[in-house]
Structure formats: C-alpha cells, structure tokens
Amino acid sequence: MNGSSGIEARGLRNRYIGGLSGGEVGERVTVCGWVARVREHGEHLVFVDVRDYSGIVQVVAHSTLDLRSEYVVQVDGLVSMRPPGTENPGLATGNIELTETVIEVLSSADPPPFSLLDRVDVDEATRLRFRYIDLRRDRMQHNLRARARINSAIRSSMERQGFTEIETPLLWTPTPEGAREFVVPSRLHQGSTYVLPQSPQIAKQLLMVAGFDRYYQIARCLRDEDLRADRQFEFTQLDLEASFVTQRDIMDFISDAVVSAAEAADIHVNSEIGEISWKDAMDRFGSDKPDMRFGNELIDVTSVFARTEVRALSSPCLKALVAPNPVSLSRSKLDDLVDRAKLLGAKGLLWLRVVASDNGLLLESPVSKFLTEQETSDLIAAAQVADGDIILIVGDIWEKACQVLGQVRLDLGKSQAHPDEYKFTWVVDFPLFEGIDQDGRLISAHHPFTMPNQEDFPRLESDPLSVRSQSYDLVLNGWELGSGSIRIHRGAIQSKIFSLLGISEEEAHNRFGFLLEAFKFGAPPHGGFAFGIDRLAALLVGEENIREVIAFPKTQSGSDLMTGAPKEIDRKVWDLLGLAVKDSKKDLS
RNA sequence: GGACCUGUGGUGCAGCCUGGAGUGCACGUCGGCCUGUCAAGCCGAAGGUCGCGGGUUCAAAUCCCGUCAGGUCCGCCA
CATH class of the missing domain: 3.30.930.10 (Bira Bifunctional Protein; Domain 2)
Incomplete structure (x- = not known):
C-alpha cells in the first residue's frame, strides 16, 4: 500500500511517485516513469521531474546522463527533505526529493509533437x-x-x-x-x-x-x-x-x-431529482431537454395580440422571452438574432425594447407604432418587464414557436448558468406520436413498443396525437442523457399500435417476428431505460x-x-x- | 445533403480586411554557459510546399474559384 490510490507497487519499482512523502525520509526507493522536465544547472546539478500516473517527484542528479523529455526511466534514490527554502508548495511531493540517485533509461523518446502541459492548447x-x-x-x-x-x-x-x-x-x-x-x-x-x-x-x-x-x-x-x-x-x-x-x-x-x-466524480446532487411534463418543458423552456440551471422562461402572449392588426403578430401561437442580458444586445446583435431565428425555421423574430418615459413604460420596436395602447400595456404586464429590458417574440404554430425561442433562450442565457451546478430533471408524459408523415401515418415518438398512458387509451383512435406515453427522459443541464419507457407486453395493444403506425402485420412479422412470437409465451409487464x-x-x-x-x-x-x-x-x-x-x-x- | 468557422517552422498565435522579399511573438528542439531550480536563467543556432490545385495581377500567405482536412450547427440520431 504505497501508491496514491493505495495499490501496491511491484515489479520494476517499489513505490508510486504520488505516494512518496516526508514520512519515508532516509529510505531508498525505486520508482518508474517518464521524464517530465529537465532543469540543468551544469554537470554538477541537474533536476529531473519524473512522472508516473500518480504524481511527479523531483530527482536530483549530478551526472551528465543524457535525459530528455518523455524518456522512460527507472530511478533508485534516497527520499530526502529538500533544503530549507527550496520546497515547492505547488507539488504534492514538493517538500522532498530523491537524491543519491541511480537512473536507468528504460526507453529513449523522440521529442513529443506537442506539449504535455494542460495549459497549452493543441489542435x-x-x-x-x-x-x-x-x-x-x-x-x-x-x-x-x-x-x-x-x-x-x-x-x-x-x-x-x-x-x-x-x-x-x-x-x-x-x-x-x-x-x-x-x-x-x-x-x-x-x-x-x-x-x-x-x-x-x-x-x-x-x-x-x-x-x-x-x-x-x-x-x-x-x-x-x-x-x-x-x-x-x-x-x-x-x-x-x-x-x-x-x-x-x-x-x-x-x-x-x-x-x-x-x-x-465528486459531485453532490440533491437526491430529489426534479420532474417536468413534456408539455410544460416545451411551454416554459422551449425544449424537451430543458437546461433548468437558469430561469428566463418563455411567456405565452398569444392572448395579448388576439385581435392585433400587425401581421407579424397574427399567429396561432406567440411566445415571448425577456432577454437575460439586455445591455449586451445592440441593434446589430438583435438583427443577428432575427437571422438566427429564421435559420431555426421561424418566419421571424420581433424585438421590443422597454423604455421609461413620463407616461410610463413604452416599447421601442420596428412595430411599436402599430401596437394599440392596450396591447402595449398588456405585453408589459404579461412579461413583467422594467426599463431597459428587451422582449423577444416569435409567432408560429405552438411547437415551432416554443422550439425557436427555446434555442434563443439557450444562446442568450447559457453563459449565466453556473458551471458547477448539476440539474438532473425527469421529463415525463411525452406524446406517444410525434406527428404524421406524408402518407398520413402516425410516427412513433419513442419506439413502437412504448405503452400508451392508461388514461389516454380511449383517445387512441379519435385523437391519437393527444395520447401520452409511459415514457420518460432524463436530462442534465440541457443534455438528453437517456430515455426509457414501459413497454407493451400484450399482443392486442401492440397490433393496435402497429396499425396506427401503418405497419402491416406482414411487415411487423418481418421486422420483429421473433419478439412478437416470444410475447406469445408469457411476457411479463416490463419497462426499462x-x-x-x-x-x-x-x-x-x-x-x-x-x-x-x-x-x-x-x-x-x-x-x-x-x-x-x-x-x-x-x-x-x-x-x-x-x-x-x-x-x-x-x-x- | 446544407450553413458557418479554422488551416502560416514541431506546438500555439500575429500577419490576410487595405497584395509588395517567409516579416514577427511565445513555447519547444539543437549547441554552449551555469551548484538549488521547479513554466529555471543567460548566449547562440537550426527549423517553412503560408493545407492542396487553379485563376486575377508586374507581384498572392493576403483577392477570387475549386478542393481536402479539422471543428460547430441544421438535416439525420425510433
């Protein structure tokens, strides 16, 4: 037990470097590793930093031995306290060094193509x-x-x-x-x-x-x-x-x-992992894998402009976002955001800058003069904004408006997420089907063996797109870590789903025949992730x-x-x- | 399939916009000096197909077109 990880050094060495300490002063030890650095002060004094996976130690040599970076060496030496004033607090073994050393080169090495120091960026x-x-x-x-x-x-x-x-x-x-x-x-x-x-x-x-x-x-x-x-x-x-x-x-x-x-990984997580429905995640964060380390949630402002005259605001759904960092949004940055929104598939993005005046808060925007007083005040109230804020609005069908503004939320807000925060979240109640293809067939959101939500069974025929599934995703800081579901284990339900997906019996048999056959022999209810x-x-x-x-x-x-x-x-x-x-x-x- | 960014001695970068001798910085490498450094220090040297091909020009690292490689993203990822 002499390595930093508690494993026994054996073979060509009897110590791991990271385990060397002042407690061994006076002992002769043998270590193996790579030459990390050589500091030569003339032939009478050479410092060689030797590295193994567990650490680095300074080896004092007096010879003119040819040692270069990344040579593989075996060092036999005496663990010694460093002379007072020469300790290196930046090194775990910085109060000791190996002296009276015998160094054997086990492998020479060409100079490495790039520095091994972490602080040096390499392509x-x-x-x-x-x-x-x-x-x-x-x-x-x-x-x-x-x-x-x-x-x-x-x-x-x-x-x-x-x-x-x-x-x-x-x-x-x-x-x-x-x-x-x-x-x-x-x-x-x-x-x-x-x-x-x-x-x-x-x-x-x-x-x-x-x-x-x-x-x-x-x-x-x-x-x-x-x-x-x-x-x-x-x-x-x-x-x-x-x-x-x-x-x-x-x-x-x-x-x-x-x-x-x-x-x-030395990260403590509150064992209570939060949970959000797919619908809420989309509504509030514009994503099915929401990064919940920061707020700036989307706001639904559809009703504010229900009777608007402005064409850009007449959409089935209007979502608004108060820019998390309005001071940094110059006019050209706002124009970039409009381009970004279009690139993401939106028809456009509308921005409105909130300014204080003698008559209260006003909105400055390319469309502000077309807004009624009622719309202006309703929007300010709905978005709960103050002087200097910027409101961004995307109008489209619900899912598109949410997605686009959700991406803008990430673009603008991610920098304020604390890098050391870890927010696991369960996303539940996904829709069973994610849409309809060109041939009018439903498309599975997860996979075709996913069990529909029991409560929604009656709507499988009448309103399939509203049916939720017993599936669940795990999200961490805006990344989808994985997903799972309760599976269909009964043939009748599976046949129903296949027919809704437009998969014929013959096709199902060709693709998954062995699974369907297995299910005939007593399949337990089951699920996974x-x-x-x-x-x-x-x-x-x-x-x-x-x-x-x-x-x-x-x-x-x-x-x-x-x-x-x-x-x-x-x-x-x-x-x-x-x-x-x-x-x-x-x-x- | 598409959009954008990047490509310059071994490594990282500046130079490109506004064309004028491979011009510069840091690290590394090689050689010399150096007895307490630890990103050692000092002196010196070597090292280049400016990714590749074509075009414009008296002249291209620089401008234009194409191409290759690497990256980020869209599509795609039940």
Whole structure:
C-alpha cells in the first residue's frame, strides 16, 4: 500500500511517485516513469521531474546522463527533505526529493509533437493523431479515470438494486427503422448481413420474457448517423430493463445510478431529482431537454395580440422571452438574432425594447407604432418587464414557436448558468406520436413498443396525437442523457399500435417476428431505460464534448486520425464476402 | 445533403480586411554557459510546399474559384 490510490507497487519499482512523502525520509526507493522536465544547472546539478500516473517527484542528479523529455526511466534514490527554502508548495511531493540517485533509461523518446502541459492548447486533429501522447496529459488521465469510477459506481448501484449483468450480441439482426445500422456482411451466408446493434432494446425485452426480472449492461451501441459534439458512431449506455415494475420504479433505479455516478466524480446532487411534463418543458423552456440551471422562461402572449392588426403578430401561437442580458444586445446583435431565428425555421423574430418615459413604460420596436395602447400595456404586464429590458417574440404554430425561442433562450442565457451546478430533471408524459408523415401515418415518438398512458387509451383512435406515453427522459443541464419507457407486453395493444403506425402485420412479422412470437409465451409487464455514459461522464468532468472522455474517438467525418480507419481493403476480402465495390476513389486491385 | 468557422517552422498565435522579399511573438528542439531550480536563467543556432490545385495581377500567405482536412450547427440520431 504505497501508491496514491493505495495499490501496491511491484515489479520494476517499489513505490508510486504520488505516494512518496516526508514520512519515508532516509529510505531508498525505486520508482518508474517518464521524464517530465529537465532543469540543468551544469554537470554538477541537474533536476529531473519524473512522472508516473500518480504524481511527479523531483530527482536530483549530478551526472551528465543524457535525459530528455518523455524518456522512460527507472530511478533508485534516497527520499530526502529538500533544503530549507527550496520546497515547492505547488507539488504534492514538493517538500522532498530523491537524491543519491541511480537512473536507468528504460526507453529513449523522440521529442513529443506537442506539449504535455494542460495549459497549452493543441489542435484536436494533432491530439487525435498522437492520441497515446494526448492521453498522457493530466486532463485526459483525469477524465478517463473519472469515467472508470463512474462506471464502477453505476455497476455497484445496479448490483445493489438486484440487477443481473448480461451481455447481448454485437452481431445482431437488421430491424430496419430508427437509426441507420452498421452492416456486417456474412461470409458463410453470402448476400446476407448482420448489423451492429443501435441498442440492445429487443434483446433486453427478450431477457424479461426469459424471466431475468432485472437486467442491466454497460453496453456499446452503434449508429451510422452523422457525428456531433455529443454523438459518436459508437457510444456506451447503461442499459437496463425490469419486470413487474411501474414507470416510477424505473425512474428510482436510474436516479440511484446517476446520483452514485455523480458522487464518484465528486459531485453532490440533491437526491430529489426534479420532474417536468413534456408539455410544460416545451411551454416554459422551449425544449424537451430543458437546461433548468437558469430561469428566463418563455411567456405565452398569444392572448395579448388576439385581435392585433400587425401581421407579424397574427399567429396561432406567440411566445415571448425577456432577454437575460439586455445591455449586451445592440441593434446589430438583435438583427443577428432575427437571422438566427429564421435559420431555426421561424418566419421571424420581433424585438421590443422597454423604455421609461413620463407616461410610463413604452416599447421601442420596428412595430411599436402599430401596437394599440392596450396591447402595449398588456405585453408589459404579461412579461413583467422594467426599463431597459428587451422582449423577444416569435409567432408560429405552438411547437415551432416554443422550439425557436427555446434555442434563443439557450444562446442568450447559457453563459449565466453556473458551471458547477448539476440539474438532473425527469421529463415525463411525452406524446406517444410525434406527428404524421406524408402518407398520413402516425410516427412513433419513442419506439413502437412504448405503452400508451392508461388514461389516454380511449383517445387512441379519435385523437391519437393527444395520447401520452409511459415514457420518460432524463436530462442534465440541457443534455438528453437517456430515455426509457414501459413497454407493451400484450399482443392486442401492440397490433393496435402497429396499425396506427401503418405497419402491416406482414411487415411487423418481418421486422420483429421473433419478439412478437416470444410475447406469445408469457411476457411479463416490463419497462426499462438507457442513458449515455459518455454524455454523463463528459458533463460530470466539465467537458463540452464527449470525445474528451473517450480514449480513441472518431472525428466528425468518422475518421480515426491515429489508425487511418476507415481504410480500403483488398479485393480478395470483398471476394471472400461475395461483394464487389461499385465506386471507389482509388483502384483497388 | 446544407450553413458557418479554422488551416502560416514541431506546438500555439500575429500577419490576410487595405497584395509588395517567409516579416514577427511565445513555447519547444539543437549547441554552449551555469551548484538549488521547479513554466529555471543567460548566449547562440537550426527549423517553412503560408493545407492542396487553379485563376486575377508586374507581384498572392493576403483577392477570387475549386478542393481536402479539422471543428460547430441544421438535416439525420425510433
């Protein structure tokens, strides 16, 4: 027990650097690590900072030994107090140093392509090309180790709550819908393919039919969709499913897991996680994944302008936002906001500046002269504004108006969210269907196995778009961490949903036949959830990009800059799979 | 599929708008000096396809077009 993490040093060393302390003065120790820095004062005095994962220690040498940055060394030396006045309070081992040292170079090293110091910004493409060097940096060491602790805490939480870890296949069967799947051609069945699972969704439902009661897995999921700051081709989810439970039970299981995960990252969360309905989230925050670390909620002002003469204000729905930081909004910034709103799909955005005058508060705006006195005073009252405030209004159908202004709210307000605050929120009562496609068929909001809300059953035929589902999302600081639902376990309901979705019996059989068949043999009521561990870990370590918590991520165009993947392969491999390449940038021969 | 930003010695940046010799800064690298530094210090040196291709011009890092790469976003992600 002599490392900073309490593990025993063995093999080529008998101490971890981070564990060295004044208590060992007078002992000879052997440590191993990388040369972090050399400070040479002539051949009689050389300071070498040696780094292992646990810390850095100053090694005093007297030789002319050729030591350069990132050389791998074994140092045998005497733990000594530093001479008075030369202690370094910035270093955990700053009151001691290793003297009378014997240094052996285990590996020499070329100068690294970039500085290993966190304070030096390096282009991400360069970091990814030499990822193994980038990973030596404190930031990545900290992030990946925090992620490991998060994983461990999640596993403990699951075990504590009686869940059984079960692995599911990576080579799965195509179920064409939802995310685009990665395809794996079969050699033994030419022309046929496996696909990599976008999630273990169906497999885990089968495990419920199989009677495992509570299943979980830290599962890799793969989706061939375009990448983003919070999306990689492959990502990791905590996936769970449980039988004979309610929505509330699943939410409790997950709450325990994420609160434990946060604690593992030294972040304390109020164990009471807030809850908001999808409708309220849209109405008040203009998002189904609201960032609730700051206020500035949207205000409905439709009724204020119910009889307006102004064309820009005659919309089915008008949402208003009081700008969180009005002083910074110059005329040109306001014009930018109008452009931004249009880019987001709004017809426009109206701004009104509140100014005090002898006659009370007035509104300055391109449309102010068209507003009646009643409208002006009603708007000022509804928005509860004061001198200097700026009111932003978007008019459209309800969902669009909310979404656009919700995005503007984030653009303007995010900077005032406290970076150390962690606001988990449950979003519940999602609609079962998110709309109607061109052919008049309903579109699933979650997936077609989601159980409708019991109270809304009678409206499935008459008013399907108003039907809520037993599904629930977990949101953290404006990021969707994951979602889950109670599943349909009875054939009659499933058939009804399939028919509403316009999925024929034959089509359902082709896609999910094995699942529907399984449900005939005694399916327990069940439900589950999955949340993204990459996203959770990124948020908990304060990163804005999940690549910072992934050891070897892909670029936005799906390349691995270190290995060069994806690469063209030999034609013989295609032949073996019974495939031919139609178009290729290079001749493959 | 689309919009926007970025690309200049090994690293980070300035130069670009308003064309005039690869001009500058910091770090690193290499060499020399240096016995208490810790982002050591001092002196010196090396290091460049200004992403790539084309165009405009007497002249292009700079202006224009195309293209590649990286990033952010829209679409997409049941």
